[in-house]
Amino acid sequence: NAGVTQTPKFQVLKTGQSMTLQCAQDMNHNSMYWYRQDPGMGLRLIYYSASEGTTDKGEVPNGYNVSRLNKREFSLRLESAAPSQTSVYFCASSYRGTSGQTYEQYFGPGTRLTVT
Amino acid sequence: AQTVTQSQPEMSVQEAETVTLSCTYDTSESDYYLFWYKQPPSRQMILVIRQEAYKQQNATENRFSVNFQKAAKSFSLKISDSQLGDAAMYFCAYRRFQGAQKLVFGQGTRLTINP
Numbered sequence: 001n002a003g004v005t006q007t008p009k010f011q012v013l014k015t016g017q018s019m020t021l022q023c024a025q026d027m028n029h030n031s032m033y034w035y036r037q038d039p040g041m042g043l044r045l046i047y048y049s050a051s052e053g054t055t056d057k058g059e060v061p062n063g064y065n066v067s068r069l070n071k072r073e074f075s076l077r078l079e080s081a082a083p084s085q086t087s088v089y090f091c092a093s094s095y096r097g098t099s100g101q102t103y104e105q106y107f108g109p110g111t112r113l114t115v116t
Numbered sequence: 117a118q119t120v121t122q123s124q125p126e127m128s129v130q131e132a133e134t135v136t137l138s139c140t141y142d143t144s145e146s147d148y149y150l151f152w153y154k155q156p157p158s159r160q161m162i163l164v165i166r167q168e169a170y171k172q173q174n175a176t177e178n179r180f181s182v183n184f185q186k187a188a189k190s191f192s193l194k195i196s197d198s199q200l201g202d203a204a205m206y207f208c209a210y211r212r213f214q215g216a217q218k219l220v221f222g223q224g225t226r227l228t229i230n231p
Contacts, residue, residue, distance in 0.1 A: 031217055042120070042207050042221025043161075050217065058218055088159065094217065104151075105219060107161035 002026055004108035006091050012114045013081045021076040021111050023091030031096045032074035033058075033105065034066060036087040043090060049074055050096060081115045088112050118143045120210050122222035129198045130230050136183075137193045137225045139208030146170075147213035150184065150191045155205040155224075164206070167191065169213070195227075203229045 004025045013019055025032065030051045035043035035058075045058030049068040063085060065077045074093075078085060092105040120141045129135035141150070152164040167175045167184050174182050179199075183192045195202055208222040 033218070035219075040125075040223065042209070042223050043219070044221070045218040048218060090161065092161075096217065104163055104166065106163075110159045112159075 004091055004093055004106055006089075006108040006111050008111060009109065010112050012116065013078075014116055015082060017081050018077065018079050019081065019113075020078075021089055021091075021113075022073070023075065023108060024073045025091075025093040025106070026072065027093060027095075027106065028071070029093035029095050029106075030071065031094045032068065033092040033094075034064070034074070034076045035090045035092065036060065036085075037090060037110075038087050046076065046089075078113075081113075083115045086113060086115045118145075118148075118210050118212075118220045120208050120220050120222040122208055122225050124225045125223070126226045126228070128228040128230055129195075131200060132197055134194060134196045135198055135227065137195075137206050137208075137227065139191045139193070139222055141189050141191065141208070141210050141220075141222075143189070143210065145212060149211045149213065150182075151209040151211070151219070152180070152182070152193045153207045153209060153221075154202075155207065156203070161207075165193065198229050200229050200231065203227060 007022045033048040034046040037043045047066040049055045052071045089111045091108040094105040095103045148169045150167045154162045165177045179196045205224045207224045209219045
């Protein structure tokens with residue numbers, strides 16, 4: 001049981017390049033999330049997916065797109081990277097019950113992205 | 117919108133002593149969850165403790181306990197018998213009881229343990 005996995009662990013991009021961050025979970029969770037963490041700050045939500053087939057914007061969605069590929073996988077795409085997107089990106093997942101009750105979020109190890 | 121504030125950017129404590137990290141939050145909702153997460157240098161986010169707002173009893177997990185003051189919107193974390201492995205960034209976080217599931221984080225407190 002690997003929990004939440006993220007690839008890659010590190011990435012350096014030039015301004016204007018694109019890339020996709022991958023996230024997968026093996027806990028049969030139905031909700032998944034992408035956060036970013038800037039130096040000296042807490043995590044901020046970029047996008048989330050409450051269940052397979054749905055996605056919603058979080059606090060800081062501009063410059064990003066997401067795809068909930070299936071129940072296990074949730075990817076984050078930067079179409080045209082900018083230096084302001086230099087950050088550490090965390091994926092997380094949680095179980096959401098039929099009554100709407102949600103449980104703890106489990107986090108992946110993070111991806112450190114630098115845009116020059 | 118909900119906000120979470122941690123007013124102590126850094127704290128330090130002697131090994132084996134007790135330290136308290138502060139957190140305040142703002143919400144108009146009556147039901148919600150509050151969390152403390154630990155982030156060691158490895159960057160992994162580790163859940164330390166959870167408190168449901170509808171529970172009056174303060175949550176406890178071994179050496180970690182909280183002081184939840186709902187009326188004051190205060191949620192502090194007490195670490196007893198501090199150990200070197202407790203050194204990390206600590207984040208307070210808020211989540212609605214139902215509906216939107218996002219966690220709202222504070223800015224974090226860096227805890228140093230002095231041997």
